Amino acid sequence: MSESNTSATVITEQAPQHSRLSRLYTGTGAFEIVGRRRVYYAITGVVMLICLLSIVFRGFTLGIDFEGGSKISLPAADNVTTAQVEAVYAEALGTEPVSVQTVGSGSSSTIQIRSEALTLQEAATLTDALYDAFQPVDSSGNPSRNEISTSDVSETWGSQITKKALIALAVFLVLVSLYITVRYERDMALAALAALVFDLVVTAGLYSIVGLEVTPATVIGLLTILGFSLYDSVVVFDKVEENTRGVLHLNRRTYGEQANLAINQTLMRSINTTVIGILPVIGLLVVAVWLLGVGTLKDLAVVQLVGMIVGAYSSIFFATPLLVSIKERWGPVAAHTKKVLARREQAETGAAAKTTAASPAGATAAGVRVANTTATLDRPAGNAAERSAREARTGAPRPGARPTGKRQKKRH
Known part of the structure; x- marks a missing residue:
């Protein structure tokens, strides 16, 4: 290939464009989370407001353990449906049951x-009606009235569980606050507690909105998700502490920018932890609903599934941005942030001024100034009379004048 063809061939090399997935894995800080924290604050506030309104005005669907009542069980035959059972109940007692559901499979x-609490006579009447309508059989295949069981549950048991759960929650929050304050700092403890409150309100609000039944298993599951949410927040805070160590002595990056980098560096870990934690919960939910039909397992799995997702969101998009907002409101971090931003603005202003001077418009203006100066220097001093008068004063010959006679004789 000739030299002209070689010079005509132009090879353009472009910088490699990294995908979002690649940036997510490398954690280079490409995702702006702290800088857009007002957007996430708005989302968090709207979600919390909806959940609080539902809790206040809609309330919860409390299980029999909290409200008390009677529970009647009978084997589910192939030709028996929940609608038929509700009809027999209404005909026998003249009222509607609270709920009728099929549990288990096969x-x-x-x-x-x-149902509501039944007297002994009402329980006997209902048992007779169910036996006459469905003829449940025992293990030997013979119809048996003993296959229909009735049990009463007092609401005091559920209230005792609720009281103990609230005490455990209070102790848990106090211990967590002390640990984070000692291990990290006070501002991190405040941000972590705010994230825990968000997790509790949103999880409880979803139960209220959907109308899921609240049971003792739900309360236990609600306490377990707090530990998961706290663990995720502590992991991010640990990276924030590492990245911001000594940041006040530097002027290149702010505390918020270092915290945003920490979120990016732990973002993939948070996602992996959430996914790995959700998979067995989904398996538990499948086993509880489709295979065994155990209501306790279902209640426990649902609250854990909701809590893990909400906890992952709060640790990434709420806890750390809230920490940065607290830090930048007062104290040395606030002063450092203002100083870094001021220096950065000053540097950008200087760069803009240099760019303007180096632009074609600036060069043209400079050329005009040089041309004007040159024209001034090269301009004639005046007419012939003025030049003669100046020569008479100074004794210097004008340019191009012939020498005088005395000087000619001197030369000869």
């Missing part, structure tokens, strides 16, 4: 009726 499935 030969071990049962139909559970939940």
